[in-house]
Amino acid sequence: MGETWQIRRPRRGVPRSTTPNLRGMTRAELGDWLTREFGAPRFRADQVFAWLHARRVDEFEAMTNLPKAERAALGERASVERLGVDTVQRAADGTRKLRLRTADGEAIESVLIPNDERGFTQCISSQVGCALDCRFCATASLGFTRNLDTWEIVDQVARARELLTADARSEGARWIPRVTNVVYMGMGEPLHNFNQVRRSIDILTDDAGDAIAGRRITVSTSGLVPAIERFAREGLGLEVGLAVSLNATTDAVRDQVMPINRRWNISTLLAAVREVPTSRRRRVTFEYVLLSDVNDTDADARRLVALLREFRCHVNVIPFNPHPHAPFRRPSDRRVGAFVEVLRGAGVQCWLRTPRGDDIQAACGQLAADA
Known part of the structure; x- marks a missing residue:
């Protein structure tokens, strides 16, 4: 039964960017990443997550309740790319x-x-x-x-x-x-x-x-x-x-x-x-x-x-x-x-x-x- 059929192999892997796309992180993962990268407080993950998935913004500059310097740093070290x-x-x-x-x-x-x-x-x-x-x-x-x-x-x-x-x-x-x-x-x-x-x-x-x-x-x-x-x-x-x-x-x-x-x-x-x-x-x-x-x-x-x-x-x-x-x-x-x-x-x-x-x-x- 196992010799006659095989699952297809992918032609290539998932593309990996040099910066992570924050849309693909759970709120807990986002919190861990923000703390590790910026020493950000835990509530920052709630803010960023809501901007991405409730308000569906396309850029970090739109996240107006984040400090301006932090928005700029996010733009350099992360992505919010869309389909x-x-x-x-x-x-x-x-x-x-x-x-x-x-x-x-x-x-x-x-x-x-x-x-x-x-x-x-x-x-x-x-x-x-x-x-x-x-x-x-x-x-x-x-x-x-x-x-x-x-x-x-x-x-x-x-x-x-x-x-x-x-x-x-x-x-x-x-x-x-x-x-x-x-x-x-x-x-x-x-x-x-x-x-x-x-x-x-x-x-x-x-x-x-x-x-x-x-x-x-x-x-x-x-x-x-x-x-x-x-x-x-x-x-x-x-x-x-x-x-x-x-x-x-x-x-x-x-x-x-x-x-x-x-x-x-x-x-x-x-x-x-x-x-x-x-x-x-x-x-x-x-x-x-x-x-x-x-x-x-x-x-x-x-x-x-x-x-x-x-x-x-x-x-x-x-x-x-x-x-x-x-x-x-x-x-x-x-x-x-x-x-x-x-x-x-x-x-x-x-x-x-x-x-x-x-x-x-x-x-x-x-x-x-x-x-």
């Missing part, structure tokens, strides 16, 4: 897709999806390309360039919030919609970039910054079992949600759709998920992308019920979002409805995810591939 906004596309259903540029010129994607709370769920990326090669995913066609640094993950949310603010003001809206939920389901396998994702969660949930509740953050995985085991050991399941991209009910089909299954098959994957601690308010999510004539029969639905019966979970059924980089088709609405009916009839907590943003290439990786 560039390359393209913003808007769909008829309100979905917005951002193509962002890293400092070394790479294209990454983030998607804003309207939710029922007059806010948005943001799907963010964790890698440039992806280390895995799921057959239905447009990102897989890009190969794997590198992991994203912590600040590059966090700044996707900041850029999205700035976009929503600018849009609301230009439209004369009475209120500015917020990013209420964050899902690590964009480009890349989040658990393959575990350390940076972990740190970004600490930053995004900090009350002095974006203050996104942990219960509103979900980390997705294609089935990277050793990282799921670490997720369990470190108790992350008590802080944020875990979504497992399953997409098949037999190893034969999953081997073809998701080659990672040749390394860690369904039973091994579910054994790892079984050990993830969850809070009373959270369930494990299983993602199931429906592919016409591949994994969408009533028999598949019944096998899915049997596989997941023991878990306190819910299932997201996602009709495939067609794109030219994969040979699959979206099932008919009738077939999708029949599949969902089998799950619900068996008592499985199930949501049907309506495809969003078809008119703006919202399948993950499409916009970056065009770049």
